[in-house]
Amino acid sequence: MSYLVLHMDKFKKDAIRGIQSHNRRERESHSNPDIDYSRSVGNYDLHESASDNYSQTIQNRIDDLLMVKVVRKDAVHMCGLIVSSDKSFFTRMGKEEIRRFFAEAAAYLTDFVGRENVVSAMVHMDEKTPHMHFLHVPVTPDGRLCAKDIYTKAALRKLQDELPRHLQNRGFQIERGVEQQKGSAKKHLDTREFKQQQEMMAAMRQDAARLEAILFDLQKQIELAEAQQVTLEEENESRKKVISEAESRLKNGPKLPAANFFNFKEVLAHAQEKLNAYQKALSDKEEIAQERDMRERQAQTLLYERDRAHEAVRMAQSHIQALKTENQKLRASMAQAQEKAASALKDMQDFILFSGNQLRFQEFQLQREDERKMNARNREQARLAAERDRQIPQEAEKPNRPRGMRMR
Structure with missing residues (x-):
């Protein structure tokens, strides 16, 4: 089963224009290569009265609050929630079912923040994984602009618990994101690292395919070499048989008759015929021996090539196995990193969404540090004031010293 991805971020007034440009694809972004602008026509807004001017809509809502205090320049004007899951979750659904999934999530979040906000x-359907940007003005139930009072740790945990249950009740097979355990490394895989690992995996798959092709060719060469070796051995046996027959004829052939004055011509002709046969047998034997030696050398060469091919096959199989093992490790590492990225970070949960959050988190830390220092000063001043208050009654209660008498 897939896990729900739910991230929250806060935006000040000066960041709203950029968020609008990104969400509505008002201009091409070179910082996000995952966007396929040819598919941007498939993006849609599920809010019935979606605005094409975020800043004006937000300002109108703030004006309706009729707040007594002036809104601070560094106040959070807008909050954003990203809703998504892993890619396999969406590949199992059609476009209408994907739209229903986001519509159900948007309906729940609308009830959570208030429709008027x-x-x-x-x-967005034009990136690698479909996801929804749900944006709203952070207005509390009593009409204050205060994001931190809306997204407390308890509220965020409740949101992470209840939204998956809401989607499950609507028929979607999805679970709550895994919370990161306390003390574990707060590290997630960023987009660049994820793409680098994907490229490494693709390169390893190409290497494995290339080695498997080489392995197939080597196996065919081995089969051919073994077949040629059998043929050579059969030919050598045939030539050995021919040589043996020639030697037998020379050895066991008819003997020349005794020559005399009357038959010397016939004996001479017969001797010449036998000599020619003997010379031919010697020539055939030498030729066959040379050809046999050549065939044996060819056979030795084929055996050597076969052994080399076997060694290459062994190395290729070992390399392929190593690539598969490394691929499995990489997949496990990526799965672990994606699980960490999808978990709800307890201490930094408000600052996970975009790369600019690091600066906002640093600002948040500085603000918290200033608050701690101010609280410490206030406590010290209160302590000093309390000590002064205790000293005043003590001085009032002291008896007056009698004045000394002057001697005449």
Whole structure:
């Protein structure tokens, strides 16, 4: 079963224009190569009164609050929730079912933040994984602009628990994201590292395919060499038989008759015929021996090539196995990194979404440090004031010293 991805981020006034440009694809972004602008026409906004001017819509909502205090320049004007899951979750669904999934999530989040505060619920279908950007003005139930009072740790945990259950009740096979354990490394796989690992996996698959092709060719060469070796051995046996027959004829052939004055011509002709046969047998034997030696050398060469091919096959199989093992490790590492990226970080959960959050998190840390220092100063001042308050009654209670008498 797949896990729900739910991330929250906060935006100040000066960041709203850039968020609008990204969500509505008002201009091409070179910083995000995952966007396929040819598919941007498939993006859609699920909010019934979606705005094409986020800043104006947000300002109108803030004006409706009729707040007594002036809104601070560094106040959070908009909050964003990203809803998504892994790619395999969406590949099992059609476009209408994907739209229903995001519509159900948007309906739940609308009830959570209040319909009058929703700015947009844009679904992006032009990136590698479908996801929804749900944007709203952070207005508390008592009419204050205060994001930190809305997204407390308890509220975020409740949101992470209840939204998956809501989607399960609507028929979607999805589970709550895994929380990161306390003390574990707070590290997630960023987009660049993820793509680098994907490229490494693709390169390893190409190497494995190339080695498997080489392995196939080597096996065919081995089969051919073994077949040629059998043929050579059969030919050598045939030539050995021919040589043996020639030697037998020379050895066991008819003897020349005794020559005399009357038959010397016949004996001479017969001797010449036998000599020619003997010379031919010697020539055939020498030729066959040379050809046999050549065939044996060819056979030795084929055996050597076969052994080399076997060694190459063994090395290729070993390399392929190593690539498969490394691929499995890489997949496990990527799965672990993706699981960490999908978990709800307890201490930094408000600052995970975009790369600019690091600066906002640093600002948040500085603000917290200033608050701690101010609280420490206030406590010290209160302590000093309390000591002064205790000293005043003590001085009032002291008896007056009698004045000394002057001697005449």
